[in-house]
Amino acid sequence: MLAALSVLVFGWVIAAGNTGIACAAVGNDVIPIITGTLLCLVFMIALRVLHRAWWLAVLSALPGLLILVGSVQHAPEAALASRGIRENVVITAVSAVSTNHRFTLAGANGELAQTLEYRGSDPDYRVGDRIEVIRDPEGVVPLEDAAKVDPRGRLNGLVMGVVGWSVLTVLAGWRGHVRRRKGVVYDD
Known part of the structure; x- marks a missing residue:
């Protein structure tokens, strides 16, 4: 149970941390893309270790993609929405x-x-x-079509990704607990 809770909190920290990195590096998407991709891969490995099978870890890639896109694109769109002309x-x-x-x-x-x-x-x-x-009056964020700037939608995608990771982590923790109780350690 403690392992599942640790992986769950780790997923939340990844989402919040990468969003913070994207906010700090507004105008440079490369940094949060690299850190977000690496952290999503680390989360997949942690999920794999939690339940000892790859199939559930691979399923975490879709919510991971939502988290990556949401965290990277929310910051520049929020900057344009708040200070843009x-x-x-x-x-x-x-x-x-x-x-x-x-x-x-x-x-x-x-x-x-x-x-x-x-x-x-x-x-x-x-x-x-x-x-x-x-x-952007500061020139940090590139010019965008006003109809396509949607910081709330990016944030909703980020939250959906976090919810997806949370559900998968609880499922992986429960599956790992049940399999260990039955004495099955690894998948064949």
Whole structure:
């Protein structure tokens, strides 16, 4: 029981810690991505040790992905939502290299604003479209489409991941307890 509780608390600490790292490193997603990935792998190993079979540990990858995405993307979106400046702009040009698109934006008075980056094969934007963007006055977080900034949704994904890990940890702890009581130590 103590082992299951330890793994459970460890999962919560991973989620909170990686979110804190992402908040401290706003504007640099590489650090929280690396630390989050490594910590999620360590959690999978701890879950494997708790119940001595890989199948439940592998199932923890989906909530781990929710935790990773939520913790990494919540911080910049929260920064844009809290201190960002909203502007209405017009897309004046687009350049694409492979699946990376760069849209040139002009403000309401016709002056060139910034560029909006889009990574993907089929962007929703076309030259001449009017969109609302949020830009960071400090320049730390890249410009984003205001319709796609959703810090609450990222936080909800993070919480769903933590709940998923919690359920899997309780299940693994119970399974390990029952198997040890029956004298079965390892899976065949």
